[in-house]
Structures are given as structure tokens and as C-alpha cells.
Amino acid sequence: xxxxxxxxxxxxxxxxxxxxxxxxxxxxxxxxxxxxxxxxxxxxxxxxxxxxxxxxxxxxxxxxxxxxxxxxxxxxxxxxxxxxxxxxxxxxxxxxxxxxxxxxxxxxxxxxxxxxxxxxxxxxxxxxxxxxxxxxxxxxxxxxxxxxxxxxxxxxxxxxxxxxxxxxxxxxxxxxxxxxxxxxxxxxxxxxxxxxxxxxxxxxxxxxxxxxxxxxxxxxxxxxxxxxxxxxxx
Amino acid sequence: xxxxxxxxxxxxxxxxxxxxxxxxxxxxxxxxxxxxxxxxxxxxxxxxxxxxxxxxxxxxxxxxxxxxxxxxxxxxxxxxxxxxxxxxxxxxxxxxxxxxxxxxxxxxxxxxxxxxxxxxxxxxxxxxxxxxxxxxxxxxxxxxxxxxxxxxxxxxxxxxxxxxxxxxxxxxxxxxxxxxxxxxxxxxxxxxxxxxxxxxxxxxxxxxxxxxxxxx
Numbered sequence: 001x002x003x004x005x006x007x008x009x010x011x012x013x014x015x016x017x018x019x020x021x022x023x024x025x026x027x028x029x030x031x032x033x034x035x036x037x038x039x040x041x042x043x044x045x046x047x048x049x050x051x052x053x054x055x056x057x058x059x060x061x062x063x064x065x066x067x068x069x070x071x072x073x074x075x076x077x078x079x080x081x082x083x084x085x086x087x088x089x090x091x092x093x094x095x096x097x098x099x100x101x102x103x104x105x106x107x108x109x110x111x112x113x114x115x116x117x118x119x120x121x122x123x124x125x126x127x128x129x130x131x132x133x134x135x136x137x138x139x140x141x142x143x144x145x146x147x148x149x150x151x152x153x154x155x156x157x158x159x160x161x162x163x164x165x166x167x168x169x170x171x172x173x174x175x176x177x178x179x180x181x182x183x184x185x186x187x188x189x190x191x192x193x194x195x196x197x198x199x200x201x202x203x204x205x206x207x208x209x210x211x212x213x214x215x216x217x218x219x220x221x222x223x224x225x226x227x228x229x230x231x232x233x234x
Numbered sequence: 235x236x237x238x239x240x241x242x243x244x245x246x247x248x249x250x251x252x253x254x255x256x257x258x259x260x261x262x263x264x265x266x267x268x269x270x271x272x273x274x275x276x277x278x279x280x281x282x283x284x285x286x287x288x289x290x291x292x293x294x295x296x297x298x299x300x301x302x303x304x305x306x307x308x309x310x311x312x313x314x315x316x317x318x319x320x321x322x323x324x325x326x327x328x329x330x331x332x333x334x335x336x337x338x339x340x341x342x343x344x345x346x347x348x349x350x351x352x353x354x355x356x357x358x359x360x361x362x363x364x365x366x367x368x369x370x371x372x373x374x375x376x377x378x379x380x381x382x383x384x385x386x387x388x389x390x391x392x393x394x395x396x397x398x399x400x401x402x403x404x405x406x407x408x409x410x411x412x413x414x415x416x417x418x419x420x421x422x423x424x425x426x427x428x429x430x431x432x433x434x435x436x437x438x439x440x441x442x443x444x445x446x447x448x449x450x
Contacts, residue, residue: 073384073386074384074385074386075385075386075387075389075390075393076386078386078393078396079390079393082396113360113361113364114364115364115365115400115401116400117400118396118397139400140364164344165322165323165324165325165326165327165344165345166344166360168326194295194324195295195322195324195325195326196326197326197328200326200327
């Protein structure tokens with residue numbers, strides 16, 4: 001995005017400029033600069049939640065939009081995510097201390113037989129950035145892992161990811177088991193992965209298919225809001 | 235029919251012959267053009283023509299179904315029979331639905347790794363091999379174009395473990411017994427930090443699928 005970061009001293013920037021510079025640095029995947037920027041904003045008295053949303057999440061939203069529009073590609077998104085992860089590591093303990101708003105809790109994992117986790121990791125990170133508590137089950141998860149974790153964690157959302165045509169049908173196994181056990185309606189079920197589509201999501205009985213991490217966040221927020229509205233109405 | 239070079243197959247695919255079209259047209263993936271032409275030549279199928287979509291669609295499966303739909307529409311009037319030489323190939327069932335709609339057959343199975351090995355054998359082995367990264371002969375030759383550069387490893391080598399940490403071995407599914415290619419495949423495994431295994435598959439289920447359509 002910018003070519004002359006070497007000359008920029010972050011601590012000398014006005015706060016507004018610093019936040020914009022952090023958006024650039026996130027876009028360019030500069031982890032150390034993001035960590036430095038986060039620390040500067042905290043030193044200047046910003047609440048951790050404000051740093052998270054206005055500096056990091058807003059920056060990653062630009063990255064996500066450019067990925068969606070074919071301007072950025074997977075390697076650059078991964079570098080940006082890695083930079084955001086650096087900032088998140090500083091903010092996470094502070095967010096817990098300062099009682100930042102919690103949107104809900106998600107259990108997420110890649111399904112049995114599948115070891116691909118790049119998309120799932122991006123979703124985890126963006127969900128955390130949006131204020132969700134995320135329990136990441138990792139890769140190659142049988143149905144028991146999802147159901148035990150969802151019950152144990154009292155999760156609102158169960159997220160499943162698959163990259164392979166051969167493994168994506170396993171999502172239906174998980175959902176069917178939830179139906180058999182009478183717990184399907186206890187959770188919002190979101191699915192994602194390269195070979196999936198909306199039709200597949202509907203066919204297996206998921207609540208929604210999420211095309212990318214940004215869509216996953218918006219979909220999760222939407223379903224949580226509906227859930228709260230139903231509870232208020234009921 | 236002359237086989238174009240691998241780079242052309244990757245980026246542009248293969249055009250259908252302009253003169254004297256045969257009765258059967260195979261619309262295939264550029265990544266298996268050589269293998270299809272080898273089977274055609276070995277069987278003397280002069281009535282069979284081949285056109286291919288760019289092999290790089292392997293990395294963009296969302297382009298495969300529209301590409302096939304357009305190619306079938308373009309050639310339907312010229313040929314008695316059309317066969318789609320793709321398996322599902324990451325289309326999530328979309329290609330199968332399109333082929334049903336268009337009334338054309340396609341190769342059974344999830345992808346070329348599966349049908350080269352034989353769908354039944356691959357499925358049997360798959361559950362014990364989820365940490366394998368597969369390369370066919372074509373993908374070994376085009377490793378930089380299909381793996382190294384698209385993953386950004388030429389620019390950001392530090393991302394290698396982000397992509398491959400959960401993999402343990404690279405399986406070279408060799409369609410031909412070529413020691414030079416085996417050496418290249420081993421180098422690919424080393425570049426990815428994976429163990430190397432070579433498996434001579436030949437053309438697997440591809441031969442029977444092409445025979446079914448060409449000799450019907």
C-alpha cells in the first residue's frame with residue numbers, strides 16, 4: 001500500500017494518522033509495526049476494545065474487502081492475519097480485564113479427514129476481533145469433538161470447515177447427530193470451505209454457508225441478534 | 235494432434251481442431267491433456283477430438299463449471315457426443331449438476347488424484363493418508379506455476395509451514411515411469427519440507443472412462 005514505511009516513526013504520528021498507518025501496516029503484513037502501534041495507542045489511553053475495533057478490525061476489513069474483490073490474494077491475507085495476531089496477543093488479556101463486550105461463543109474446527117485450517121484460522125481470528133469468544137478445535141475433528149465442546153463451552157455457534165469435496169459431507173454427519181440427539185436447535189451452525197456453496201449449506205441443514213471470514217462474522221452477528229430478539233420476544 | 239507445451243496447457247488450454255472434427259469431443263482439463271492424448275493415440279481413436287480448459291483452473295475450481303458450460307454450448311452442434319474429462323475437482327457437485335443438465339457424461343470421482351490411482355483404491359487408502367500432498371506428473375512439471383508461486387512461497391518463504399505444517403509426505407502419482415520426473419518430484423518434496431513417496435499409477439480409471447465414451 002505505501003512504499004516508504006521505513007521513514008515513518010509511529011510514535012511521532014498523530015493518533016488519527018497512526019491508526020491509518022496501522023491499517024496500511026496491517027495490509028502490508030508488518031507484524032512488528034502493528035505490535036508497536038497497538039502499544040502506542042494503549043499508552044495514549046485508548047481502551048483495548050477501541051484499539052481492536054478501530055485499528056485492527058477496521059484494517060482487516062480493508063484486507064478482507066480487497067481479497068473478496070480479487071485485489072489481494074491468500075499469501076498477503078495470511079501475512080496480514082499474522083500481523084493482526086501479533087496485535088491480538090497484546091490485546092487479548094487486556095480485553096478480558098476491561099470487560100469488553102462479548103458477542104457470543106463459537107466452537108470451530110475442521111472436519112474429520114481434513115487437515116486444512118487456513119480458512120478456519122482466519123475465521124477464528126476475525127470472530128475474536130468481532131468480540132466472539134472462540135474455542136478452536138483444530139483439524140480432523142470427529143462428531144464427538146464438536147458436540148462435547150459445544151456442550152462443555154455452552155457455545156452459541158458451531159462452525160465447521162472443510163476444503164475437500166471428499167470431507168465436506170462429514171458436516172452433515174455432525175448436523176444429523178445433533179438432530180438425533182435433539183440438540184440441533186441449541187446451536188447456530190455455520191459452515192465454510194472452498195468447495196461449499198449456499199445450496200450445500202441448505203441441503204445439509206446448516207443455518208448458513210459463509211463464503212469468507214468477513215461473511216462469517218456478519219452472519220454470526222446477525223444470527224446472535226436474531227437469537228436475542230427471539231429471547232426478548234419469548 | 236500435436237500436444238502443446240505445459241505452459242500453454244496451464245494458461246490457455248487446448249483449442250478444438252478446426253478441420254475435420256471427429257464424432258466425439260472430449261472437453262478436459264489441460265492438466266491431463268497429455269494423458270488423454272496418449273490413451274487416444276494408443277487406441278487409434280481418430281474419431282475422437284480433444285479440447286481443454288486452462289489447467290490453472292485446478293487452482294480456481296469456481297471457473298470450471300462455467301468453462302465447461304460454455305465449451306459444451308460452443309461445440310454441441312459439431313459433435314455427436316461430448317464427454318467431460320473432469321471429476322468433481324473442487325466444484326462441490328456443481329460440475330456434476332451441470333453435466334446432468336447438459337446431458338453429457340463426466341469422469342467419476344472427486345479429482346484426478348483419485349481416478350489416476352483408481353477411485354476404489356484411492357478411497358480405500360484415503361482415510362489413512364489425510365496428511366499426503368499429491369502431485370501428478372503434470373503438476374510436478376508445473377510445480378512453480380501451481381504450487382510455489384500461487385501460495386506466494388517465492389515471495390514469502392516463511393509461509394511454508396502455515397500451509398504445510400499438517401502435511402507429512404508428498405506422494406508423486408507417476409503416470410509415466412520417468413526417472414527425471416521422479417527426481418524433480420523429490421526436489422518438490424524437499425522444498426515443501428515433506429517426505430517423498432513415488433507411486434506409479436499409470437492412467438488409472440481415466441483409460442476406462444475414455445474407452446467407454448470412445449468405443450460406445
